[in-house]
Amino acid sequence: MSNTKTLNVVIFGIGNVGSTLINQIQAAKAQLLSQQQLNIQIPIVTNSTLAFYNEFGIENAWHSNFEKASIPYKIKDIVDFVKSHHFQNLIAIDATASKDFVQNYVSLIENGFHIISANKVANTLSFEFYEQLRLTLKKHNKSFLYETNVGAGLPVIETIKRLYDSGEQIKKIRGVFSGSLSFIFNRFSSENVLFSDILIQAKQLGLTEPDAREDLSGTDVARKLLILARELHIKTELHDVQIESLVPKNLNGKTTLHQFYSRQKELDVPFQERKQNLMENQVLRYVGELDVTKKSLEVKLVSEEKHSAIGQLKGADSVFEIYSESYQDFPLVIQGAGAGKHVTARGLFSDIVKLSSSLN
Ligand SMILES: NC(=O)C1=CN([C@@H]2O[C@H](COP(=O)(O)OP(=O)(O)OC[C@H]3O[C@@H](n4cnc5c(N)ncnc54)[C@H](O)[C@@H]3O)[C@@H](O)[C@H]2O)C=CC1
Numbered sequence: 001m002s003n004t005k006t007l008n009v010v011i012f013g014i015g016n017v018g019s020t021l022i023n024q025i026q027a028a029k030a031q032l033l034s035q036q037q038l039n040i041q042i043p044i045v046t047n048s049t050l051a052f053y054n055e056f057g058i059e060n061a062w063h064s065n066f067e068k069a070s071i072p073y074k075i076k077d078i079v080d081f082v083k084s085h086h087f088q089n090l091i092a093i094d095a096t097a098s099k100d101f102v103q104n105y106v107s108l109i110e111n112g113f114h115i116i117s118a119n120k121v122a123n124t125l126s127f128e129f130y131e132q133l134r135l136t137l138k139k140h141n142k143s144f145l146y147e148t149n150v151g152a153g154l155p156v157i158e159t160i161k162r163l164y165d166s167g168e169q170i171k172k173i174r175g176v177f178s179g180s181l182s183f184i185f186n187r188f189s190s191e192n193v194l195f196s197d198i199l200i201q202a203k204q205l206g207l208t209e210p211d212a213r214e215d216l217s218g219t220d221v222a223r224k225l226l227i228l229a230r231e232l233h234i235k236t237e238l239h240d241v242q243i244e245s246l247v248p249k250n251l252n253g254k255t256t257l258h259q260f261y262s263r264q265k266e267l268d269v270p271f272q273e274r275k276q277n278l279m280e281n282q283v284l285r286y287v288g289e290l291d292v293t294k295k296s297l298e299v300k301l302v303s304e305e306k307h308s309a310i311g312q313l314k315g316a317d318s319v320f321e322i323y324s325e326s327y328q329d330f331p332l333v334i335q336g337a338g339a340g341k342h343v344t345a346r347g348l349f350s351d352i353v354k355l356s357s358s359l360n
């Protein structure tokens with residue numbers, strides 16, 4: 001009897017992160033088979049409206065096949081397809097940023113799927129939804145992994161969970177939680193460049209959310225803080241996070257995304273003023289802070305000493321400083337690229353491999 005374990009992975013969302021994940025899985029196929037006896041098949045890939053099916057698993061030319069042969073779908077079509085082929089070890093990957101797609105989680109779980117998500121929405125809806133989702137998972141004996149929700153490929157959630165589960169009292173988590181805002185302010189503070197030009201670059205590099213206002217408004221960082229707070233069993237909501245938005249009122253949610261991108265030069269003056277107010281030894285950083293004792297969550301733009309750990313950040317690095325009873329004066333620090341399609345896809349891949357160890 002073969003010892004090979006087959007996983008059937010359905011990818012929802014084939015943008016920056018989803019397509020990179022597919023390519024990483026295809027590239028690692030031979031190694032996974034020979035070293036871990038793991039066969040990862042991808043029978044379906046989708047964007048928001050179209051799905052491409054191959055019962056034997058998609059091939060390296062999946063992208064052009066998708067262009068040629070994808071068809072409109074509903075979630076029921078996905079479920080019917082996997083059922084008709086009796087696929088086992090089903091995993092749905094949410095690589096969308098969709099607020100609607102998470103409403104499919106319950107139906108997917110009820111139909112045999114484990115969920116792995118880069119999308120932060122499911123963990124940041126109401127606490128009632130958060131709890132209900134976990135009850136559904138328990139009832140159907142399914143897993144939900146979301147390491148990439150905070151810090152992309154960095155092991156932030158796992159570290160916090162392990163500390164908490166082993167009785168460690170976590171007191172505070174502070175840092176730069178956003179890869180895109182790190183990239184933007186690291187460069188803007190030290191170079192003579194326009195804010196809008198760096199924003200464009202961050203978008204082109206796939207560091208921002210599909211709607212960059214999610215980053216600039218502080219919502220994306222607030223979601224990350226909320227996810228960490230909930231890992232620490234703090235019952236709190238997104239609206240409890242005190243947020244300093246960086247989107248000027250005239251460019252807020254009432255403008256369309258297209259209008260926002262065509263008017264982003266309007267960001268240059270206010271940010272230039274902010275930069276001019278800095279002292280010589282200071283830089284701008286967008287920081288998040290969760291004070292566990294006070295149960296307060298805050299995200300804001302601060303002037304930080306150039307030589308502090310946060311002030312020295314480079315590239316799109318995020319940094320998470322965890323203060324706890326064992327790490328009181330000198331925090332446990334997790335640092336590295338906090339955004340980008342390669343690190344995020346690798347984080348999803350690592351969740352798949354982690355999940356595989358609990359499957360037959
Ligand atoms: N880019 C990054 O560095 C990181 C991204 N993430 C998360 O990963 C997710 C994806 O990000 P990107 O790939 O950069 O976005 P993207 O905009 O490049 O790709 C999103 C994809 O989702 C598809 N989509 C939208 N609604 C859908 C639906 N209802 N069903 C199926 N597909 C749907 C779109 O057609 C597109 O293919 C987001 O939730 C983001 O927050 C998480 C950590 C880091």
Ligand SMILES: N[C@@H](CC=O)C(=O)O
Pocket residue numbers: 149151152177178179180181207208209215220338339340
């Ligand atoms: N837009 C996010 C991507 C990862 O979550 C960020 O900039 O950190």
